[in-house]
Amino acid sequence: MTTNIIPISKTTSIALWTLCCMLFLSTTGYAQTTVDTIPASQYFAKADTLLTHRKLDSAIVYFKKALPIYTKAKSWERVARYYNKISECQWRDKKYKESLTNAKQAIAISDQYLPKNNREKAYGFDNIGQYFYSKRLNYKKASLFYQKALKIKLMVFPKDHLFVAGSYLNIGNALLMWRKYDEALEYYKKAIIIWEDKLGADHIDISDLYFNMSLVYFNKQKYDKALLYSNKSF
Template identity: 30%
Template structure:
């Protein structure tokens, strides 16, 4: 039944609704249940699709949602608990995870060193455990001590060659490691450890280029990740370089009007604004805005994001009348889509306040 829903020619929303219906038909056979919704980008878009608090059908269960935008996480209350993992797991949890995948007689100090080398991040530790266990299952003697030696000497390529030799399905798993590195980079980015973020993003990018080729959408995603870090650190010309490469890949593979193209255009618009190239910034933000309107509809929150971006550029150029128009339209969309008390609504109100201050109003 799940396979049938996956193959249906309908929207993702309808697929989720169908899957929820399928699960609901089985609830009477279960004493309890757990639903995991992984890696949500916009919590507001999926919350209505999930079982609702107070619905008598959905009792004796829990929902775990993982999300990167902590601003979207609900406040703790009787029904919600927000747990941040940006600081990694605690030492006991790291030790238990590593011990589970350890074949050799590794002492506690060595396993503790591994966990701290990987900043106690769950995805990085899981990737390391998977790597070491698969090499050992292929009858290749590889210890945590050797892993650390390779890790510190940056000889991952030698480790990869050993893995490929004994594991015919390694290329797919290799890409999984790149995905874990990208997720780890997100953690470093959010905690403002930008040097570390650049380091792991670049490793992920090299893995993806080798495994998928230089023109894959995952390569473009890693390029955009790097661009965001360069933008944050003020390395704007480097940011433009990698964002332009990402844009080229997206346009080539997905066409000129894909939503990923809009994301790359938006990134470039932000960088051009910082460099004072306002004409370029407006050009790219307008292109992104048109794509979003076509792909998502005129009242989508991502459309509001582009409207706000344009408003900010017009503030920089002193065109306050146009800036007010864009910010007011963004505010209207956000109020309709997110409600009057959402943090994005507050951001748009702040933008408008800034313009009115500039005009003396």
């Protein structure tokens, strides 16, 4: 059996060679980008662990190591998250002015590079809300920023997501301090429904929420319910 070999012209050969080179370069370029951000991901993971354990200064050191890598890779979601994480570290360390600056930077990056509604913008609003809650003691304004965060979260997460529950808690806390007790209860109850489903009734976060609800009922002079929820918190 004879195999017919179709001759390839010099022009076709050059075109095929060019195509192969382009495919190779695009593939290796993608791989290089992936490899280049691996150290940043490792720094971020380490920093997140330190933040969780409230080793705030050490967490900031590792977050800062990740920033130039993500910036060079134009990984804008991660860059925005960097500023949000730094902001959280700072308000937890009572460095409120610096925290506010970094939260605003996270939102600016989100507005410039990310889709209109994104988790980092919501995170930024949460951090600004925390600034007004903790530093300014402006619970009305804190509630407004927490509401902005919630609005975005309801667009990008399922309605029963833990991040959504976190917003309900934040808003409830601001309303409690603002003495809007009935409204605070509404948000606390929404948070409990999600947390009990996702975490179980005995989770520590739910215990803290029950204690907050006891404060609401105490301030409403409903002492029986205040005692009930206070007992649930232990």
